[in-house]
Amino acid sequence: MSASVNDSLDFDIHWRARAFERAADGVLDLVVVGGGITGAGVAREAALRGLKTLVVDKGDFASGTSSRSSKLIHGGLRYLAQGDIGLVRESARERAVLRRLAPHLAKPLEMLIPTASLAGRLKMQAGLWGFEKLAGDQGAEHYQVLDRAETLRVEPGLKSTRLAGCVIFQEFLTDDARLVLENIQSAARLGALTVNYAEVTGIESDAAGLRVSLLDGFGQGSLVVRTHALVNAAGPWFDRVRGFGAPESAPMVQLTRGIHLVVPFDKLPARHSVVLKSPDGRSTFVVPRGKLVYIGTTDTLYEGAPEEPGVSSADAAYLLESVAGTFEVSPCAADIVGTWSGVRPLLRQDGKAPSEISRRDELMVGSGPVVAIAGGKLTTYRRMAERVCVEVCRLIGHEPEGGVNSADAPLAGGSSEQQEAARAALKPLADVSLDARLWSSYGLAARAMVEAIHADASLAQPVAGLGELIQAEVEHYVKHEMATSLDDVLRRRSRLAMYDTRSAIDAAPAVASVLGVMLGWDEARCRREAETATSLWSSELAAVRAA
Numbered sequence: 001m002s003a004s005v006n007d008s009l010d011f012d013i014h015w016r017a018r019a020f021e022r023a024a025d026g027v028l029d030l031v032v033v034g035g036g037i038t039g040a041g042v043a044r045e046a047a048l049r050g051l052k053t054l055v056v057d058k059g060d061f062a063s064g065t066s067s068r069s070s071k072l073i074h075g076g077l078r079y080l081a082q083g084d085i086g087l088v089r090e091s092a093r094e095r096a097v098l099r100r101l102a103p104h105l106a107k108p109l110e111m112l113i114p115t116a117s118l119a120g121r122l123k124m125q126a127g128l129w130g131f132e133k134l135a136g137d138q139g140a141e142h143y144q145v146l147d148r149a150e151t152l153r154v155e156p157g158l159k160s161t162r163l164a165g166c167v168i169f170q171e172f173l174t175d176d177a178r179l180v181l182e183n184i185q186s187a188a189r190l191g192a193l194t195v196n197y198a199e200v201t202g203i204e205s206d207a208a209g210l211r212v213s214l215l216d217g218f219g220q221g222s223l224v225v226r227t228h229a230l231v232n233a234a235g236p237w238f239d240r241v242r243g244f245g246a247p248e249s250a251p252m253v254q255l256t257r258g259i260h261l262v263v264p265f266d267k268l269p270a271r272h273s274v275v276l277k278s279p280d281g282r283s284t285f286v287v288p289r290g291k292l293v294y295i296g297t298t299d300t301l302y303e304g305a306p307e308e309p310g311v312s313s314a315d316a317a318y319l320l321e322s323v324a325g326t327f328e329v330s331p332c333a334a335d336i337v338g339t340w341s342g343v344r345p346l347l348r349q350d351g352k353a354p355s356e357i358s359r360r361d362e363l364m365v366g367s368g369p370v371v372a373i374a375g376g377k378l379t380t381y382r383r384m385a386e387r388v389c390v391e392v393c394r395l396i397g398h399e400p401e402g403g404v405n406s407a408d409a410p411l412a413g414g415s416s417e418q419q420e421a422a423r424a425a426l427k428p429l430a431d432v433s434l435d436a437r438l439w440s441s442y443g444l445a446a447r448a449m450v451e452a453i454h455a456d457a458s459l460a461q462p463v464a465g466l467g468e469l470i471q472a473e474v475e476h477y478v479k480h481e482m483a484t485s486l487d488d489v490l491r492r493r494s495r496l497a498m499y500d501t502r503s504a505i506d507a508a509p510a511v512a513s514v515l516g517v518m519l520g521w522d523e524a525r526c527r528r529e530a531e532t533a534t535s536l537w538s539s540e541l542a543a544v545r546a547a
Contacts, residue, residue: 010479010480011479011480011482012478012480013482013519015482016195017220019193020214020216021223022193023054023193023195023214023223023225024223026052026226027052027209027227028053028225028226028227029052029227029229030051030052030053030230030231030392031054031212031229031230032053032055032056032230032231033056033200033212033230033232033233033234033241034055034231034232034233034234034235034237035056035057035059035061035062035063035180035184035196036057036061036062036065036233036235037062037065037066037179037180037378037381038233038235039055039231039233040055040061040181040183040187040381041183041382041385042233042385043183043184044184044187044190044192044406045382045388045389045404045406046187046192046389046392047186047190047192048400048409049389049393049398050398051392051393052191053187053191053193054192054193054194054195054227055184055187055192055193055194056196056200057196057197058198058199059196059197059217060196060197060484060487060488061177061180062177062181062492064235064306064307064342064343065236065343065344065345066180066235066378067176067492068260068340069176069258070260070285070287070296070297072171072172072173072174072287073094073095073098073172073174074095074172074379087380090380090383092134094379095172095379097382098172098174098379098382100407100408100410100416101382101411101415102179102182103415103416103419104419104440104442104443105174105182105411106172106173106174107172107174107440108172108173109170109172109173109287110272111169111272111273111274112154112166112167112274113167113168114158114165114274114275115163115165115166115167116162116163116164118164121165124145125145128143129143131169143168143170146166146167146168147164147165148160148163151165154168155270155271155272155274157271157329158326158327158328159326159328160328168272173287173289174378175441175495178442179378179411181412181493182412182443185411185481186409195214196482196484197216197217197218198214198216198217199214199215199217200212200214200241200244201213201214201215201222203230203241206226208227208228209226209228209368209396210226210227210228210229210230210368210369210370211224211225211226212224212227212230228369228396229369229395230370231373231388232371232373233372233388235345236253236343236345238252238374239252239253242372245368245370246366252347252374253346253348253374254301254346254347254348255301255303255306255309255343255344256299256300256301256302256344256346257298257299257300257302257315257341257342258298258299258341258343258344259297259312259315259319259340259341259544260340260341261294261316261319261320261338261339261544262292262295262336262339262498263295263336263337264291264292264293265288265290265291265292267293267331267335268295268329268331270286270287270293270327273285273286273287274286274327276322276323276325276326277322277326278318278321278322279318279321279325284296284297284298284319292337292500294338294499295322297319298315298318299344300315306343306345308341308536309342309343310341310540311341311540311543312543313333313544313547314547315341315544315547316333316336316339316544316546316547317333317547320332333544333545333546333547334545336541336544337500337503338500338502339501339541339544340491340498341540345374345375361376361384362374362375363384363387369395369396371391371395373388382407385406386406411443412445413442413444413445419444422447423439423447426447429450429453429454429460431460434460435450438450445476448480449476452472452475453472458471460472463507463514464506464507464511464514466503466504466507468494469494469496469511471514473494474511474514477493477494478519483515484519485515485529486508486511486512486515486529486530490504490507490508497533497537501541504537505537505538508529508533509526509527512527513526515529516529
């Protein structure tokens with residue numbers, strides 16, 4: 001495994017099988033446990049430094065927390081009120097870095113915060129002034145301060161009672177699961193071995209460092225890999241992985257559950273992303289996304305299994321009540337068309353309310369060559385990964401050749417300049433809206449899909465009547481994004497099962513049949529894939545619609 005870039009990587013189930021087998025050859029420099037945003041970022045940083053790296057996840061890449069966030073790359077304005085200036089500065093500047101690395105995954109989004117008094121408006125203005133100073137030249141567009149009349153002109157759906165005005169500032173919208181995937185792909189192109197559905201079942205000391213036991217989730221057996229170092233980036237499963245080396249240790253991570261609701265735009269016609277003040281004083285968001293709007297998130301203590309934390313009618317009622325307190329016309333439970341839930345792995349701070357627990361990360365070095373990273377937030381993942389890899393290199397005595405600056409190395413989807421050049425060199429599709437959607441969603445990866453559609457127009461046909469999923473995309477997911485299940489395709493590679501759960505449920509059997517042809521499934525497997533996925537999605541949708 002070298003640090004040379006492979007731009008033509010076939011990233012499919014066969015590549016995965018070979019990577020799993022190759023992991024047992026020789027001694028690795030690093031095994032990264034966890035294929036969420038932190039582990040993906042660490043794998044990329046390690047590969048950039050020339051480390052022989054393996055990253056594994058017990059499920060799909062980003063199948064935990066990192067596909068179930070509020071999809072916001074934000075500077076952490078609320079942390080300024082908590083006095084965490086360092087976190088705010090780092091967050092604000094990392095937004096600008098991500099805009100360079102993956103502009104299609106950091107789209108500008110205007111955030112509007114209504115204020116109930118002149119004093120409140122002045123306080124918010126002072127906070128934003130401080131925020132821009134901390135961001136420095138890396139900051140986004142300047143904020144605006146509007147009075148009551150101007151606020152109602154730009155966001156007419158707001159309740160006019162107790163409205164003194166608003167502030168508007170810029171944050172960024174992302175596709176969290178795709179951000180993880182592009183970091184994983186970038187690591188693979190640099191020589192890293194990346195394997196989803198491979199669970200760590202044991203970690204033991206070895207003369208060469210560590211012996212890590214892995215179980216193949218596809219039933220192809222188990223193997224033991226040897227490595228000089230290991231990074232625990234398992235997120236919600238942090239304590240489980242930590243327990244292999246310290247079985248009697250007290251839990252370090254506290255899980256909190258967050259849910260989101262999706263409604264049609266005509267039921268909540270928000271022009272901006274609006275920050276709501278919930279009845280208990282917490283902030284939640286309304287975020288427009290084309291013909292849909294999503295609302296989130298809750299923040300409640302959670303003690304169950306992290307895999308599928310589920311939703312509840314009480315969670316949904318809490319979010320709907322927040323919206324009703326801010327908008328003149330607000331949706332009801334029957335209007336909900338989509339939902340998702342996930343858990344945040346926060347550093348345990350007993351006695352604090354979930355919303356008060358710090359989002360800072362903590363880096364720990366164990367008794368063996370193990371580096372553990374817990375906490376943190378999506379926006380600052382690259383800096384977290386950078387700090388982890390500096391520590392790993394120190395532990396194993398590795399000196400990277402030349403300077404390493406991941407802030408200047410675009411992700412797999414390319415920089416703005418690379419995307420513009422690729423798009424200019426290719427004839428656009430006759431369907432201009434589809435052409436725009438593909439480039440906006442996939443960056444450089446859109447090139448292969450557009451070329452394929454030019455060669456075979458049938459690849460532009462929607463799959464199972466789904467407006468935002470065409471045949472070329474499904475083929476791309478399987479051949480170049482290691483999608484291996486219906487859930488991979490409908491909840492993470494596309495986001496249809498989250499944003500339009502009802503439509504995804506209806507289309508699941510047909511999509512499973514398309515996947516079956518590509519992956520060699522028989523009818524029973526296709527039926528099982530559809531039934532397993534839709535059972536979960538249906539129960540969650542029913543729960544929130546009962547609010």
